[in-house]
Amino acid sequence: MKKSLFILFALLGLSLPAAAYDEGFEYKKVTPSQPTTSESKIEVVELFWYGCPHCYDFEPSLSKWTENKPDNVEFIRIPAVFRQNWMPHARAYYTAEALGVLDKTHKAFFDAVHKEKQPLQTEKAIGDFFVKQGVKRDEFKRVWNSFVVQARLKRAVSMTKRYGITGVPAMVVNGKYRTGGPAANINSPAASKQEQHENVLKVVDWLVSREAAAKAGK
Known part of the structure; x- marks a missing residue:
C-alpha cells in the first residue's frame, strides 16, 4: 500500500508526508465508510465528551491544529x-x-x-x-x-x-478512517501527553494528504 501511494504522489507531483502509517495499527478503516458533509473538501471529525479528561487535555492541541488546518479540510465536532x-x-x-x-x-x-x-x-x-x-x-x-x-x-x-469508535477523543477522516491516542501512539509508548496529541494529529494530517491525493487522482 505504501509503495502504491508513493507512486501516486510522484505522478501527481506531490510530496508524501515524512511518516507513513499502517492500517490496523495507527489507524483503522470505518466499515462501512460514512457519508461526509462536503464533496469538495476532506472532512475531519472529532468525537469528544466534555466529561472526558483526555478530551480536555487534547483540546489545546486540536484548537491550534484547527487554526492552521489546510484549506481543503472541513472540520466538525460531534459530541459522542x-x-x-x-x-x-x-x-x-x-x-x-x-x-x-x-x-x-x-x-x-x-x-x-x-x-x-x-x-x-x-x-x-x-x-x-x-x-x-x-x-x-x-x-x-x-x-x-x-x-x-x-x-x-x-x-x-x-x-x-x-x-x-470505542473511546474518546477520536478522529475520523473523510468518513473512512479513524484514529486516536492509543492507535496513533502504538509505536510511541513513552511519549509525553503533548507528544501523544501531536502524534494523533500527524496521523490525521497523513490521512488527509492521502485522501487529497486520491481525489486529485480521480
Missing part, C-alpha cells in the same frame, strides 16, 4: 454519546451551536467541568452556565428543547455507533 449520562453534555454542545455562541462556550464548558469541578448534568445547572455566558434563560430553554437540537442529538448517537 456512549451512555445516557453523556446526553446532557451533547445537548449543551448543540444548544450552544444553535444559539451561535459555541466559540464562547466550548472552552468555558470544558473549564467549568474540569477546572471548576461543576457537575453540569441537569438542565438547571447547564442553564445557569449559559446565563453566565450572556445567554438569556428563555432563549436557552427554547433552544434546549428544540427540534433542531433533538435532531442533532439523534444523529450524534447514531454516528457514535456508525464510526465504530
